[in-house]
Amino acid sequence: MTQTMNPNVNAAAEAALSAQNRGKLTFWREVIAYASLARGFSRTDWLVYIAWVGLMSGLLISVGGFVLFGWMNGVVFPDYVWSVPVGSAIFIGAIAFDTIGHRTAYKEELKKGEAL
Numbered sequence: 312m313t314q315t316m317n318p319n320v321n322a323a324a325e326a327a328l329s330a331q332n333r334g335k336l337t338f339w340r341e342v343i344a345y346a347s348l349a350r351g352f353s354r355t356d357w358l359v360y361i362a363w364v365g366l367m368s369g370l371l372i373s374v375g376g377f378v379l380f381g382w383m384n385g386v387v388f389p390d391y392v393w394s395v396p397v398g399s400a401i402f403i404g405a406i407a408f409d410t411i412g413h414r415t416a417y418k419e420e421l422k423k424g425e426a427l
Contacts, residue, residue: 348415
């Protein structure tokens with residue numbers, strides 16, 4: 312069964328992301344337009360999105376909790392240890408944003424090779 316993108320996708324967001332309009336948008340307006348593509352998620356898209364971002368959030372909670380628990384119990388970590396949970400948080404933000412495109416704008420193209 313092939314799923315297509317929800318027809319209720321914000322048409323203004325799709326138009327804003329078109330190649331013709333890229334030069335006309337400010338960076339933040341383009342970010343908002345891209346993020347608003349999530350309005351077109353189907354139920355399956357939301358389940359995949361929540362599972363994927365949730366899985367990565369579990370990584371942050373486990374690693375961050377481990378480091379925090381050690382620190383609270385007197386472990387003196389080298390400064391670079393804190394970059395692991397910070398990097399995980401940055402990574403989660405990136406994949407949360409990127410997955411919107413994977414489930415909407417690039418969905419059909421990604422079916423040819425890499426699917427999420």
